[in-house]
Amino acid sequence: MSPSGAEFLKQIKSDISEVDPSDVVPLVNNGVAIVDVRETEEVAAGKLPGAKHIPRGFLESRIESVAPDRSQRVILYCASGNRSAFAANTLVRDMGYERVESMTGGFTLWKDRGYETETPFAFTSEQRQRYSRHFLLPEVGEEGQRKLLEAKVLLLGAGGLGAPTALYLAAAGVGTLGIVDDDVVDVSNLQRQVIHRTDTIGLPKVDSAEQAINALNPGVDVVKHQTRLDASNIMSIIEGYDIIVDGVDNFPTRYLLNDASVRLKIPVVSAAILGFEGQLSVFAPYDGPCYRCLFRVPPPAELAPSCGANGVLGVLPGTMGLLQATEVLKLIMGAGTPLIGRLLMYDALDASTSEVKVRRDPECPICSREPGEISDEEMGDFPDYDAFCAAAG
Amino acid sequence: MATIRIPPVLRASVGGEREVTAEGETVEAVLRSLIAAHPDTEAQLFGSDGDLNRYVNVYLNDEDVRVLDGLKTAVADSDSLVILPAMAGGR
Numbered sequence A: 001m002s003p004s005g006a007e008f009l010k011q012i013k014s015d016i017s018e019v020d021p022s023d024v025v026p027l028v029n030n031g032v033a034i035v036d037v038r039e040t041e042e043v044a045a046g047k048l049p050g051a052k053h054i055p056r057g058f059l060e061s062r063i064e065s066v067a068p069d070r071s072q073r074v075i076l077y078c079a080s081g082n083r084s085a086f087a088a089n090t091l092v093r094d095m096g097y098e099r100v101e102s103m104t105g106g107f108t109l110w111k112d113r114g115y116e117t118e119t120p121f122a123f124t125s126e127q128r129q130r131y132s133r134h135f136l137l138p139e140v141g142e143e144g145q146r147k148l149l150e151a152k153v154l155l156l157g158a159g160g161l162g163a164p165t166a167l168y169l170a171a172a173g174v175g176t177l178g179i180v181d182d183d184v185v186d187v188s189n190l191q192r193q194v195i196h197r198t199d200t201i202g203l204p205k206v207d208s209a210e211q212a213i214n215a216l217n218p219g220v221d222v223v224k225h226q227t228r229l230d231a232s233n234i235m236s237i238i239e240g241y242d243i244i245v246d247g248v249d250n251f252p253t254r255y256l257l258n259d260a261s262v263r264l265k266i267p268v269v270s271a272a273i274l275g276f277e278g279q280l281s282v283f284a285p286y287d288g289p290c291y292r293c294l295f296r297v298p299p300p301a302e303l304a305p306s307c308g309a310n311g312v313l314g315v316l317p318g319t320m321g322l323l324q325a326t327e328v329l330k331l332i333m334g335a336g337t338p339l340i341g342r343l344l345m346y347d348a349l350d351a352s353t354s355e356v357k358v359r360r361d362p363e364c365p366i367c368s369r370e371p372g373e374i375s376d377e378e379m380g381d382f383p384d385y386d387a388f389c390a391a392a393g
Numbered sequence B: 001m002a003t004i005r006i007p008p009v010l011r012a013s014v015g016g017e018r019e020v021t022a023e024g025e026t027v028e029a030v031l032r033s034l035i036a037a038h039p040d041t042e043a044q045l046f047g048s049d050g051d052l053n054r055y056v057n058v059y060l061n062d063e064d065v066r067v068l069d070g071l072k073t074a075v076a077d078s079d080s081l082v083i084l085p086a087m088a089g090g091r
Helices: A005-015 A021-027 A054-064 A085-091 A106-112 A125-130 A141-150 A161-171 A203-218 A234-238 A252-266 A316-333 A385-392 B008-013 B028-035 B039-045
Strands: A017-019 A034-035 A072-075 A099-104 A151-157 A176-180 A221-225 A243-246 A266-272 A277-283 A342-347 A352-357 B002-005 B019-021 B058-059 B081-086
Touching: A005 A085, A021 A072, A021 A106, A021 A221, A034 A054, A054 A085, A072 A106, A085 A099, A085 A316, A099 A106, A141 A316, A151 A161, A161 A203, A161 A243, A161 A316, A176 A203, A203 A221, A234 B008, A243 A252, A243 A316, A252 A266, A252 A316, A266 A316, A277 A316, A316 A342, A342 B081, A352 B058, A352 B081, A385 B008, B002 B028, B008 B039, B019 B028, B028 B058, B028 B081
Parallel strands: A017 A099, A034 A072, A072 A099, A151 A176, A151 A243, A176 A221, A243 A266, B002 B081
Antiparallel strands: A266 A277, A277 A342, A342 A352, B002 B019, B058 B081
């Protein structure tokens, strides 16, 4: 005769290992995988600090993202200790996990005893629908989406590279997007700067970009810096951002940005485009090389095609800008291998990519020193920009 | 013969080619062969001191030759060199 539900539960509990909440307290945020198997609505009211949430229905398909090693210790809990007992049984019996325990009394007992809890980020139902394709990816999930919503990213320029980057970062739910641009929309921009429209010609680019971003995702907070970045304002503008997206069109600002971002330890996702080709790299201060490690000095003006108008295939800044956006999302979520210490080159005509290694320069004038040792006077040390471009003819 | 990838900014100096081949058993010899065939590239690659300009990186396959033996780094026929000057276009 088949057992009743109660008998089955009793049998399961005798087969698995259980752990008292008092023994779980010292394990919180201590490297042990603690997994909350309750439903999303239940978790919204509170959970164990640092616990990962995997609803029991997704346990088998998602447990490896939390506990990749079958021999590592895993503690499961639910509301009362029953569902987590079934879940523990599944992990041990069906999936070969060796050290799984179910927490007795579940979250209810944990809370009754007054142990610490945390209230997870609460997504609205609109956000749950909007980002549903992200929630389905183990690499993003709720935690990754929360990080995106809380992230502050600064875009230098709402031009060729900044336009697609801003749109996709907004679509992905990056919570705060700062935009630095002192330009107005011109009809010649529209061949590639897809964030602007024919009916925003003449508007400041920061305003035109804000309209497009909020039309796409009204949840994004757009911070407009309608100015040109220079030595006098860079520190106050970039401070407080988590990541900077560099798509600026001139060398002096690239060097200035590098020096300031190293000083503030803000990673920079950098791209450059010319004609049919693009370059991309991530400069993470002190984790990898900086821009000056890659290019110690700028080229002379006659070899620096950055001053006047240059031809560029309209789609190319889209390609490179979206690779930038991808690196930004990866950095925020901590997913994958970022393009740190590597420079990616894309040749559109050849439909090919290639990569070279970028090493930290032990003699780098900037990042070989501590941030506090870099003085205001040294930042962006570079020939006068107007003179630089005038020399280029 | 080694292959040399020519960046956009240098292409006018090599007749518009994106890739050229050049003889030589060291990085310097290969670059000198390139200059012999395309004299306009010299000022862009080498400074008056005969050393590589600091704003140009040269990679043997994917490694910066400055990390290897610099201009003396040995080059095999199957190797490719990448000349990489800084770019700053973003608009």
